[in-house]
Structures are given as structure tokens and as C-alpha cells.
Amino acid sequence: MxxxxxxxxxxxxxxxxxxxxxxxxxxxxxxxxxxxxxxxxxxxxxxxxxxxxxxxxxxxxxxxxxxxxxxxxxxxxxxxxxxxxxxxxxxxxxxxxxxxxxxxxxxxxxxxxxxxxxxxxxxxDERANRELSRLGADWLLERVGHRPLRAVTHCNTGALATTAWGTAYGILHELHDRGMLELVYVDETRPLLQGTRLTSWELHHDGIPHLVEVDGAAASTILRGLVDFAVIGADRITADGDTANKVGSVALALACARRGIPFVVAAPYSTIDVATATGDLIEIEERGDHEVLNFGGLPVATPGVRAFNPAFDVTPHDLISAIVTERGVVEPAATEQPLFAPDVAVADH
Known part of the structure; x- marks a missing residue:
């Protein structure tokens, strides 16, 4: 690994x-x-x-x-x-x-x-990743059906994004090890292609069947019924269950809600920020123009054009079917706020 x-x-x-x-x-x-x-x-x-x-x-x-x-x-x-x-x-x-x-x-x-x-x-972290992967796989099989499943994921959440094993990727790996994963659609994840460069690289090395798709295809892939669930990671989870992840994540959540399939967020419990009440309060990192306006070292836009390059977006908790940590699974859309109480989590931060 x-x-x-x-x-x-x-x-x-x-x-x-x-x-x-x-x-x-x-x-x-x-x-x-x-x-x-x-x-x-x-x-x-x-x-x-x-x-x-x-x-x-x-x-x-x-x-x-x-x-x-x-x-x-x-x-x-x-x-x-x-x-x-x-x-x-x-x-x-x-x-x-x-x-x-x-x-x-x-x-x-x-x-x-x-x-x-x-x-x-x-x-x-490695211990947490393996436990949340087990819990997430159990939750999905109970709700979607005990059969090989098709998934879509965004960005990279495998061993490259953790200390070992992975979070959302870990759930996919766990399903694969159980013989319960048919295919993974991997969003390319513009502008830096973490899905194409990193997630596909890990899936290939782990022998997991997958297809890379452009980000713009993800919503259609979901709405056409080509996948059974979406699973992503998180860079921050607020007290009410809103989650920040790589930009493009919220589009998957909206499509899953329309299709009526699970949208799952997987992260270690340390990602929960009980001091931030809602996703509206998360500072969104904005990165340089060059990441969007260049490709492979070559300019792809008219000289002088500027870019809007937020690195993350926020998925509201009511679009999230499950948040999986090593401590268990919660279902934000069906849970009273606040989802994560400060007196429970402060000691862990």
C-alpha cells in the first residue's frame, strides 16, 4: 500500500x-x-x-x-x-x-x-479508515441491496489522501473485497484531475474495475440509472452535517437526490468541526487562475481572461444520505440539528 x-x-x-x-x-x-x-x-x-x-x-x-x-x-x-x-x-x-x-x-x-x-x-487514521469502510459498506448493502453495486466518486480519497487505506475509497475497496462492487465511475475532478491522476491510479493498482468520466458527465450518469450510489470524502463537516469537499461534489448530491439514491460522505471523526455551526461559515479556499486557464503547461484561454477557481464546495446536510465515520453512521437528512454536539466532540479536536 x-x-x-x-x-x-x-x-x-x-x-x-x-x-x-x-x-x-x-x-x-x-x-x-x-x-x-x-x-x-x-x-x-x-x-x-x-x-x-x-x-x-x-x-x-x-x-x-x-x-x-x-x-x-x-x-x-x-x-x-x-x-x-x-x-x-x-x-x-x-x-x-x-x-x-x-x-x-x-x-x-x-x-x-x-x-x-x-x-x-x-x-x-488507518484504524479509523478501515472501521468506517466496514460500517459504510454494511450501511450501503442494507439499503441498496446485497448485490454487486455500481458507484460514482469524486476527487481522491484513497491511501494517497490519508495515512493508509482511504475513506470514501476505503468503502469502495471494502465492497470490492467482499465481491460486492461491480464498477466505479471516477470523476476526472477538474482542474487538477485528482480523479484521473490519483483515484484511477489507485483503483488500477488495486484491480478494481472503473471508468474515468469528465466532471460534466457525472449528473447524467446518476440520472440515467447507471450507478447505485455516490460516495465522497470531506475536508470539513460542520455541526449540522454540512460538508465541504472538492468542488463539484454538490452536483453529485443534487443528482442523487433527484434520482433517489444514496449520497454518502465518508471521513474520520477528526474532520468534524463542531465549532462551525453550518456550511455557510466555512472559508472556501480560492486558488490561482493558472490551474484553470492552463492544461499540460499550455494556455487554453484567451490572454488576459481571469478564472474563478474555488477549491471546494459545500453540500447541505439535507442532501446527504449518510455521514460515515469510525464511530458510526448518521443520516443527516433525517436527524434533528445540531447533528454533532460540542460536548461530545471537543475532546477529540
């Missing part, structure tokens, strides 16, 4: 190793990250991405900051600034800041304790 992020233990030269996802599938290249600045660049360039993987990056980023601070004799203020810079490198995904804050909270206990806490995030 591919590891999107790992800690390389080499004494004073310890560092983070990332697979550079911007180069997949053409090249499987690893980045050796030894400074906070390099980590932030990797996060912002999407060399590492996906909410759970960013949670691990946040945690390991604190360990990296402590090592770099020791080399350069940073003051406590300088160390705080470096940790904050990691935590805030991308604004929409809650797991990045959560991972950094969780590990930073134990830094007074020393480097070994910090590294152990960062490792714990990675270990817990």
Missing part, C-alpha cells in the same frame, strides 16, 4: 517523506522534507493533500519545527510562528490545524513525546 506521508527517523537529520502527488501517475517521486518552509510549500502545491493526510502532516510538522528550531536556536515565539504557519497553510480542511494543535499541545513534554503523538495520529 502506498504511503502518502511518512516520518523518516534519522536522528538530527530526521524528516518527512512525501510522495509528490503533483507528478502522479507519470512519475512516482518522493520529496524529503526537512524544513517547515518546505512542508508548507508541499501542502500548498498539493504535493500532499487529502484531509486525513493533512492531519498527519500537521502533526509531523510540529516535530519538524522542533528539530529545525533546535538547529537554528529559535525562540519560543519563533517556534509558535512556525507551528501556526503549518496549521494555517490551507484554510478549508480542518484536519491540518487539528493535527498541528493536537501535537503542539504536548511539546512541553519533549521531542520524543511530540513524535509519539504525531505517530499516533497516523496510526489512528
Amino acid at each position: 502506498v504511503r502518502a506521508i511518512e516520518w523518516v527517523d534519522a536522528g538530527a537529520d530526521s524528516h518527512i517523506r512525501l510522495i509528490d502527488q503533483t507528478l502522479l501517475p507519470a512519475s512516482e517521486t518522493f520529496l524529503e522534507i526537512s524544513s517547515v518552509e518546505q512542508l508548507i510549500e508541499a501542502i500548498q502545491s498539493l504535493a500532499v493533500r487529502g484531509a486525513p493526510a493533512l492531519g498527519a502532516a500537521g502533526g509531523y510538522g510540529v516535530a519538524l519545527a522542533l528539530l529545525e528550531g533546535a538547529r537554528h536556536e529559535w525562540t519560543e515565539t519563533e517556534l509558535d510562528t512556525a507551528i501556526d504557519a503549518v496549521a494555517l497553510a490551507r484554510p478549508t480542511a480542518v484536519n491540518l490545524a487539528w493535527g498541528a494543535r493536537r501535537v503542539a499541545a504536548v511539546r512541553a513534554e519533549g521531542f520524543d513525546r511530540v513524535l509519539a503523538e504525531a505517530h499516533a495520529i497516523a496510526t489512528e
Whole structure:
């Protein structure tokens, strides 16, 4: 199984190793990250991405900051600034800041304790992913039917987006392992093609039958009855169950609602942000024009034209059939608000 992020233990030269996802599938290249600045660049360039993987990056980023601070004799203020810079490198995904804050909270206990806490995030994520995959597969088979199912998914939620196994992808993998997955339609996921480049790459390596489709075909694929359910991940889930995910996700939810089939969101419990009441309050990251106006390094628009490039959209909770975490399955459209109570979840954030 591919590891999107790992800690390389080499004494004073310890560092983070990332697979550079911007180069997949053409090249499987690893980045050796030894400074906070390099980590932030990797996060912002999407060399590492996906909410759970960013949670691990946040945690390991604190360990990296402590090592770099020791080399350069940073003051406590300088160390705080470096940790904050990691935590805030991308604004929409809650797991990045959560991972950094969780590990930073134990830094007074020393480097070994910090590294152990960062490792714990990675270990817990894989365990959570496997459990939510089991729960999600059970839920789908109970409601759709105990037969091989056809699915559509958006963006990438596999091992590349997590510390191992995957979230929404993990549910697909679980169904496949049970002999209950017939076919997956993979949205290309414009403008950076995470579906084409990453999800298809993982499905191919795992031997899971799939077809890549342009984003504009997804709603029609659903309405034509070609799939039995849609499953996506999430970068943030609010207290009422609204979810932020890669832009284009809400179109699948609308089509599923019209067709009357399940629209499922899968994410570790750490993705739930009980401090944000609704999706209207989520800050949506907007990225550069070049991602939309260029393709394969070549301009595809008239010179001087500008682009609107939100990285995420928000799916209202009443369009979501199920939110699956390692703690269980909730059905937002049929649940009284607030869906996630602060007194239950604050300790986990």
C-alpha cells in the first residue's frame, strides 16, 4: 500500500517523506522534507493533500519545527510562528490545524513525546479508515441491496489522501473485497484531475474495475440509472452535517437526490468541526487562475481572461444520505440539528 506521508527517523537529520502527488501517475517521486518552509510549500502545491493526510502532516510538522528550531536556536515565539504557519497553510480542511494543535499541545513534554503523538495520529487514521469502510459498506448493502453495486466518486480519497487505506475509497475497496462492487465511475475532478491522476491510479493498482468520466458527465450518469450510489470524502463537516469537499461534489448530491439514491460522505471523526455551526461559515479556499486557464503547461484561454477557481464546495446536510465515520453512521437528512454536539466532540479536536 502506498504511503502518502511518512516520518523518516534519522536522528538530527530526521524528516518527512512525501510522495509528490503533483507528478502522479507519470512519475512516482518522493520529496524529503526537512524544513517547515518546505512542508508548507508541499501542502500548498498539493504535493500532499487529502484531509486525513493533512492531519498527519500537521502533526509531523510540529516535530519538524522542533528539530529545525533546535538547529537554528529559535525562540519560543519563533517556534509558535512556525507551528501556526503549518496549521494555517490551507484554510478549508480542518484536519491540518487539528493535527498541528493536537501535537503542539504536548511539546512541553519533549521531542520524543511530540513524535509519539504525531505517530499516533497516523496510526489512528488507518484504524479509523478501515472501521468506517466496514460500517459504510454494511450501511450501503442494507439499503441498496446485497448485490454487486455500481458507484460514482469524486476527487481522491484513497491511501494517497490519508495515512493508509482511504475513506470514501476505503468503502469502495471494502465492497470490492467482499465481491460486492461491480464498477466505479471516477470523476476526472477538474482542474487538477485528482480523479484521473490519483483515484484511477489507485483503483488500477488495486484491480478494481472503473471508468474515468469528465466532471460534466457525472449528473447524467446518476440520472440515467447507471450507478447505485455516490460516495465522497470531506475536508470539513460542520455541526449540522454540512460538508465541504472538492468542488463539484454538490452536483453529485443534487443528482442523487433527484434520482433517489444514496449520497454518502465518508471521513474520520477528526474532520468534524463542531465549532462551525453550518456550511455557510466555512472559508472556501480560492486558488490561482493558472490551474484553470492552463492544461499540460499550455494556455487554453484567451490572454488576459481571469478564472474563478474555488477549491471546494459545500453540500447541505439535507442532501446527504449518510455521514460515515469510525464511530458510526448518521443520516443527516433525517436527524434533528445540531447533528454533532460540542460536548461530545471537543475532546477529540
